[in-house]
Amino acid sequence: MAQALQLVVCAGIVPDPLQTLEPVTGPNGPGLKNEMVLPAVLDPWAACALYEAAQLVAKNPGSKLWLVSLGPKAKLQQVMMTVGQKAVFELIPIDGPIGGFPDAHSTAAALAEAIAALPGFDRERLLLFGGWESATRGAGVTLQLVGERLGITDQFQGVDQITLREDGSFEVLERVEGGRHQVSVCAGTPAVLGWATGNLAEPRNNPQTGMANMRGIMPALQKAKTVALDGNGLRYVSVSLPKQQRETRVEKNMTADEIARELVEWIGAE
Amino acid sequence: MATAAVPEVTTMHTLPGDAIRQIQWRFADRFDLQMLVQSARTVARTTVARMVAAGERNTHEWTPAKAEMMEAFDRAGITAAFMEPEEGGFITGPKNLALSLAAFELAWVDGGAATGSLASFLALAPIHECGTAEQVKHYKTLAAPPQAGEDRKPWRGAFALTEPLPYVGVDTGILSGKLRIVEWRDGSEPLLQVDKRGRFITNIAFANFVTAAVISDDPRIKGSCVVILEEGDEGIFDRGTATKKLVHQLSSTGDPIFNLKVPASRIVGGYTVVDGVIVPNFNHGEVIEAVFRRTRVTVGLMTAAKLLSAVEPVIRYQRERFHGAAGVKPGTMRYDLGIQQREDALHRLVDVWATGEAAASLGFAAARIFDDLEPLEKHKNALMKQLGVSGKRAVLKALQESEQRAISLLGMAPNDPRREELAVDPMVDFVLKDAVADVLCPATKLWNTGVGANQMREAVSLMGGYGITEDCPGFLANKWMDAQLEATYEGPEAVQRRQLTITMTREVFLAQFRIWIAEMRKVAGDYPGTGACTLASAMEMWQWTLVHLQNATDPVGNKLYHGQRQGVTFALADALCWLLASRCQILDVMELQARGGDDAVAAEGLAGTVQFLSDLAHVQAARAAGEVSRISAELVFGYNLHPAWDTEGCSHCFTTQELEALEETMPGITAFAIDVVGADGSHPLKAGPCAGCGGSSDFQRMQNKLCTCLSGCRLAKDRAADTLSKVMIPEALDYPA
Missing domain, CATH: 2.40.110.10 (Butyryl-CoA Dehydrogenase, subunit A, domain 2)
Known part of the structure; x- marks a missing residue:
């Protein structure tokens, strides 16, 4: 039986991963060089959460999806030109600083306050989604803190799947070591789910969905509440790029099987 | 020569992003167009790019993969961009800018993909422009992608x-x-x-x-x-x-x-x-006139996209050229800058980029004016129908009065009491915009594709041998070849030049052109450094040359500016295109400078971005001025017979004896005499006495002025080149190669 859910996805924006990300220390602490100008995308793990949430809404008539996002509203607007075409949602923008370095507690407080103030908010029907990781600094605690502030103690991280049951309970698959999943059954909402990648492909852009969303997104952006987040005293001690390693060997006479075997051995030795 | 201290300037930090382009090309307040851009970009840099990388261009036949690309266009809303909301679309009102933006994004990766998307619109365009209400509804509804819950395939045309x-x-x-x-x-x-x-x-x-x-x-x-x-x-x-x-x-x-x-x-x-x-x-x-006058703009923009798309791959290639070489260690100039240590590599890329900017500015200006024109044209058509005027000639005749009113409006003082009435007359607005659109459309098609194709060759050459391989990032060799088709289809270059020779001499256009000269001077006064003053001088020269040629004859008395004399008219059309592209580029920079601060993203590093784009505009204005000067000089002097060492030709020469006599009263005059004939008839070893012609002194005065107007253009190029060596680019191209 379909359930009328309230789905809230918390998702920030991050620089496009293809961009050159060069750490710098600015007047407000650590950041990335030219971060405000670099093209941004919805944080990839949170984006997976959004697509999963949209599918749940589609399968459960009467449900409602909000996307709560904290970042500079001008950047949010640019990102919404793409994200707004992928799923039907209502945007709750919070105009705040860019980057992954603001304090997680104050970030969570701003998000929780915005969620609690949603019109018609019903905590008992809430599924709070977000990414279990982030393409920014990735403190990995903000979503849990938001849940705590909303008094939601059923929390799952590294989620790849949720299956709703007719009795209102749901089954969750969480990633554990060794490429396996831990299966949990939760008695019902409310719950917090920090998503890994899920199983859905990225939805295609649909400008008609976008046009429908934009009627709400643009006014929301104009009215976005501005928050100032606490710094957390972070500073760079040292920064280095991951070491690039290239070991090329030209082999002309090996069979595919031999090459595969050697690759497996090499991977196993790592 | 004294030199002034060169002021320190800010520099651009990253390649111009969407926020910058939306302001420059005037769609910052159009989220429907912004979404279309993102949608088309995604298809271009995934589906289309993968097809090109996989060698799908290596077959002439229509393949399942190519068919899949058309379906991707449907899903991304590109097909529906041509339709009204009630026909299955999502964009209300004129769609010239919308279709141009979509084609621009697709052509960023592959011109054929852009052409495929445009061809369906081209098939529908005759129906859209001239079809009956039933035909429009029937075929556009059939061609619209299926809506949610519909199970049908859209018709292609x-x-x-x-x-x-x-x-x-x-x-x-x-x-x-x-x-x-x-x-x-x-x-x-x-x-x-x-x-x-x-x-x-x-x-x-x-x-x-x-x-x-x-x-x-x-x-x-x-x-x-x-x-x-x-x-x-x-x-x-x-x-x-x-x-x-x-x-x-x-x-x-x-x-x-x-x-x-x-x-x-x-x-x-x-x-x-x-x-x-x-x-x-x-x-x-x-x-076809109603159709092509719009769709040709889009083709010109496809070539502009190619040029701008070449910048990032070329920079990356130049910087990484020596990575991996023995003895070239990270941190050394050779490692970090690669070929960008060399001024020539940077200067040539500046030229490619400047051309791309100018081409995009010209094309999007043309697309916008057609959007502006559409409701005015409908008003004009309704009025003509009401007046019972039909047929092309009858309509032109009926518009003559509006043209005169428009020209008088342009010449009125700001406080003229008649201004208010004329300024709100939609027919006056129509003839003004129509005259400009009739010039910008062929100019975009001609200049963007022709000059663009030549500049794509430069871009390819900047990648060395890599440039002409299938592995070249950004598919630059494909784009070079594709640009040649874009110069040809939907009316080859001769057709565009022919149209320009007629439309550029209409008084309604020329009256606006004169105002544009003053506009460029004002821009130069308010914001020096864009090359606007140089451009204004070149525009004056073009205007003078046109009038001169319209009144001049060749040695046998034939008119020089004549429809059959394409050596004159086509060359002058080419020269005009350089000016138009440069003007639009400067105006786009001015728009960014004026409005960039209102957008939080564009505002970040705005001064550096405006500085760089101004430098590119300055470089382009100087090149445009050079082209106009060259072409004009050839036309003004080239149809005169060169004087010979005969009686008539030597009538203005000094003889040796005359000079000797004059030297006594004017010591040193001999040093200034060029053409001196000896008593035995001997003369300097050259074709004949130096030539002059009616009005030559006026022209040479303008040319002298233009030369001095070039002051600073190479400094702008140096600054732009310096930025190219420092600007941050992404780690990798965002589409496969």
Whole structure:
């Protein structure tokens, strides 16, 4: 039986991963060089959460999806030109600083306050989604803190799947070591789910969905509440790029099987 | 020579992003267009790019993968961009800018993909522009992608104008496709027989309908028309063989044969029966004029996209050129800058980038003016209908009064009491914008594709041997070749030049051109450093040259500015295009400077971005001035006979004896005398005494001024080059190669 859910996805924006990300220390602490100008995308793990949430809404008539996002509203607007075409949602923008370095507690407080103030908010029907990781600094605690502030103690991280049951309970698959999943059954909402990648492909852009969303997104952006987040005293001690390693060997006479075997051995030795 | 201290300037940190482009190209407040851009970009840099990388261009045939690309266009909303919301679209109002932006994004990766998307619009355009209300609704609804819950495939169209040689292609006024009446019963719709052979028809491999230009082969049908053919019509609908194109292979092109029976209701725009004769409401010339004057802009923008898309791959190639070389360690100049240590590599890339900026600015300005023009044109058409004015000549005559009012408006003082009345007259607004659109459209098609193709060759050469391989990031060699097709299809360069020679001499345009000169001077005064002053001087020179040529004759008394004298008229059209592109580029920089601060993203590092784009504009203005100076000088002096060492030619020369006598009263005069004839008739070793001509001193004064106006342009180039060596680029191209 379909359930009328309230789905809230918390998702920030991050620089496009293809961009050159060069750490710098600015007047407000650590950041990335030219971060405000670099093209941004919805944080990839949170984006997976959004697509999963949209599918749940589609399968459960009467449900409602909000996307709560904290970042500079001008950047949010640019990102919404793409994200707004992928799923039907209502945007709750919070105009705040860019980057992954603001304090997680104050970030969570701003998000929780915005969620609690949603019109018609019903905590008992809430599924709070977000990414279990982030393409920014990735403190990995903000979503849990938001849940705590909303008094939601059923929390799952590294989620790849949720299956709703007719009795209102749901089954969750969480990633554990060794490429396996831990299966949990939760008695019902409310719950917090920090998503890994899920199983859905990225939805295609649909400008008609976008046009429908934009009627709400643009006014929301104009009215976005501005928050100032606490710094957390972070500073760079040292920064280095991951070491690039290239070991090329030209082999002309090996069979595919031999090459595969050697690759497996090499991977196993790592 | 004294030199001033060079002021320190800010620099651009990253490649211009969407926030910058939205302001420059005036769609910052149009989220429908912003979404279309993102949508088209995603298709281009995933589906299309993967196809190109996988070698899908290596076949002329229509393949399942290419068909999948069309479906990707449907899903991304690109197909629906042409439709009104009630027809299945999502953009309200004129769509020239929208379609231009979508084509720009697709052509960033592959021109054939862009052409494939545009060809369906091209097939619908005759119906959209001239079709009856029933035809518009029927075919646009069929062509719209399925809506949620619908299970149908959208119809695709092809536009069949070009015919096998020796017919349409050079002169679109001549057709071999024929139309006859095969059956006409009393009180019922006539049944027509259509015989048409097409050549180089895009989308033909899968088109469900074709809009074909045909001419009457029956005394009961008057003139020519465009007729709609469907694949299910009785007769032959043969798609023909695929054209063996070397370019744009992701679009379908072939030489179809049609021999079909269709009802007369398929005549685009309908018909009237007069004395037993079917008179189409629009002849084929009227239809194609309405269509091409818009769609050609989009083609020009495709080449602009190629040029701008080349910048990032070339920078990356230049910087990483020596990575991996023995002895080249990270942190060394050679490692970090690679070829960018060399000024030439940077300067040549500055030229490519500046051309791309100018081409994009010109094209988007043209697209916008067609959007502005559309409601005004509808108003004009309604008014003409109300007045009972029909036919091209009658309409032109009826517009003469509005033209005069428009010209007088342009010349009025700001406080003239008549200004208010004329400024709000939609017909005045129409003739003003129409005159500009009639120039910007062929200029975009001609300059962007022609000069753009040459600059793409430069871009390819900057990648060394890598540039002409299939592995070249950004598919630059493909783009170079593709640009040549863009210079040719939808009216080759000669057609665009021909149109310009007529439209650029209309007084309504020239009156605006004169105002543009003053506008550029003002820009230069308010914001020095864009090259606007240089451009204004070059515009004055072009204007002077036009007037001179319109009044001058050659040595045998033939007029120089004449329709048949293309050596004069076409060259002057080419020169104008350089000016128009440069002006639009400068105006776009000014727009960014004025409005960039209002956008939080664009505002970040705005001063550096404006500085860099100003420098590019300055570089481009100097090149435009050089072209205008060269072309004008050739035309002004080139049609005069060079004086010979004969009696007439030497009539203004000094003789040795005269100089000796003068030297006594004016010591040193000998040093200034160039053409001196000796007593024995000897003379300097050259073609003849130096030439002059009527007005030459005026021209040379302007040319001298123009030379000094170039001051600073190379400093701008140096600054731009310096930025190129420092600007941050992404780690990798965002589409496969």
